[in-house]
Amino acid sequence: MPEPLKNLLHQALVADMADRIAAQAPAFDRDRFAALATRGLDALELMERAALIRDALFATLPGDFPQAAAILKASLPASGRRGLSGWMLLPVNQFIAARGPDHFELGLDLLKALTPHFTAEYGIRPFIHRGQQRALAIISAWVSDPDRHVRRLASEGTRPRLPWAMRLPQLVKDPAPILPIVTALVDDPEDYVRRSVANSLNDIAKDHPDLVAAFIAGHIEAASEERRRLLKHASRTLLKNGHAQALANFGFGAAASLACDLRLRNAKVIFGEGLDFQIRVTNVGDTAQSLMIDYAIHHMKSDGSLSPKVFKFKTIALAPGQSQSIERRHAMRPITTRRYYPGEHRIAILINGAEIASERFLLVMPSSDPG
Template identity: 60%
Template sequence: MAEPLKHLIGPQTVRDTANAVSRAWDRFDKAAFETEVLTALDALELMQRGQCIANALQRHLPQDFDEAASILHACLPTQNREGLKGWALLSFNHYIAAHGRGHLETALALLKALTPHFTAEFGIRPFIAEEQEKALAIISGWVRDDNHHVRRLASEGTRPRLPWAMRLPALVKDPAPILPILEALIDDEEDYVRRSVANSLNDIAKDHPDLVADFVARHAVDASKERLWLLKHASRTLIKKGHGKTLSNFGFEPLTDVTATLVLSQNRVAFPGALDFQIGLSNLGKQIRTVLIDYAIHHQKKDGSLSPKVFKGKSLTLAPGESLTISKRHAFRPITTRVYHAGAHAVEIFVNGCSATRQDFELHLDGASNR
């Protein structure tokens, strides 16, 4: 059995933190700090452990943030010095986010120094939320930094909807201020950075689909293979939703001369079990067609209504007059992210983002199924 996540921060992390701080500041009460944290640590989960250490740091470090920041900076590794890294720096994120308000330049400089050794994308967000214009003016300068972790922090830390982090409502409403950052990093030499740019654009697409579709169209002109990958990954939510301009960006336009049929192998599915189905495609036109096939399972909710979940299918080309059949199997099995309810369900087929055909079936939770 895997170790609980909370053990990523344990007693040794506390001792390592105490040793690093005491080396950086000889007035640090190492024994009192360790006793305070170790007494509380066992009952806490991962993020709580980080916060517990941060709270203790606040009580044992100088109350002046600039002075405390200098001490914490001295705890980080350099070419000539070992220092704290990894999960030991989660508490630094918490500390900076809580106590660096009003010290924007010092706080951001410390997070920039920290990020090569552990993520700083969570610690940076309160400063963007409170002083967006000033914070982004500083962060924008990081896109030319030699360290790719710093460049990635510029794109990842400014994501409007970063998972597991506080949302940035102003950037959700108007992402224009971060577009220059994303444009500057769109051809970064590191895949690690380019993926972050794509994820940020995908965030933006959830609220501003046309803006992202236009962004993609502009930057797809004469794009490298790496940039085209980024732009497609950035468009994944819009492609799944069948956004017209986005599909057109990648050559998937609405088709009137391609037909689709759907045949289910059964109309009753046992849980756990699987539904087999076949998708028939025919090009009735006189031109080669590029076709993107997706399907949705409409799951029944507790109130009896249906909620669709789209699954990516495949991209293919059909010659004039060509027909083919695609066989699919969709599994129904216990997963932590879904509660299944017995009753009416449906399969829907999408051709280039447009609904083409749909069939109903029933899901049974008693293990009985009939063809």
């Protein structure tokens, strides 16, 4: 069983953190910091532990933010010297997010210095929320930074709907101010950065699908293989939703003149096992077709209604009269992001965004009665 995430912040890490700060600031009360940062630590979850350590920083670093920022920056690794790095910097992020916006340029500069040693996209979001135009004027300059982590921070930190982070409602409503950032990074030499750009565009697509489809159309002609992969990843929500322009961007037209036979090998699925199914797709038209095949599992909810979740299946090309059979097992087992309920579910086959076949199946929870 994997180690719980909360254990990434532990007492030994706090002691090490105290030593690394004290090495750069002899007046820092490392013992008081360690005592405050570990009081009740073991009973807390990850973000609660980070907040406890952040509060210990509040209590032991100077109340004057510029002085505190100077200590924290000096405590980062440099020239082979050990310093604050990795998960130690999660509570530092929280410290800067809370105190930094009152010292705008200084706070953002500290996050820029921090990000090569740990992600800082959560820390910059309060700055954007406080003063979007001012923050983006600074962050936009990072797209040409020689450090890939800084360039990625420019993209990742400005995502309108970054998971597990403060939402940026102004950018959800109008993402135009961050389009120059993603445009500047669309051909970044690092896949690490390009994937962040794709995720930012995918965020935008959830609220402005036509805008992103048009952006993709404007950047796909003569695109390199790397850029094409980025644009397709950025289009994943649009493609799953069958957005016509997004499908056309990648050569998928409206599904037509197709026959699809869907067969379930087990219409009754025991939870913990899987649904085995096969499809046979035939092009009954007189022109070749490129087909993006997905499937949706319509899960039963607690109120008895069904909620679909789309999964990628396969992309194929069929000549006129050609058929292809495809098999798949879809696992139905415990996951942290979904609660399963017994009862009738549905599987639907989607071709180029359109539902073309479906069947119902029964999900059964195993009995806890050994008899």
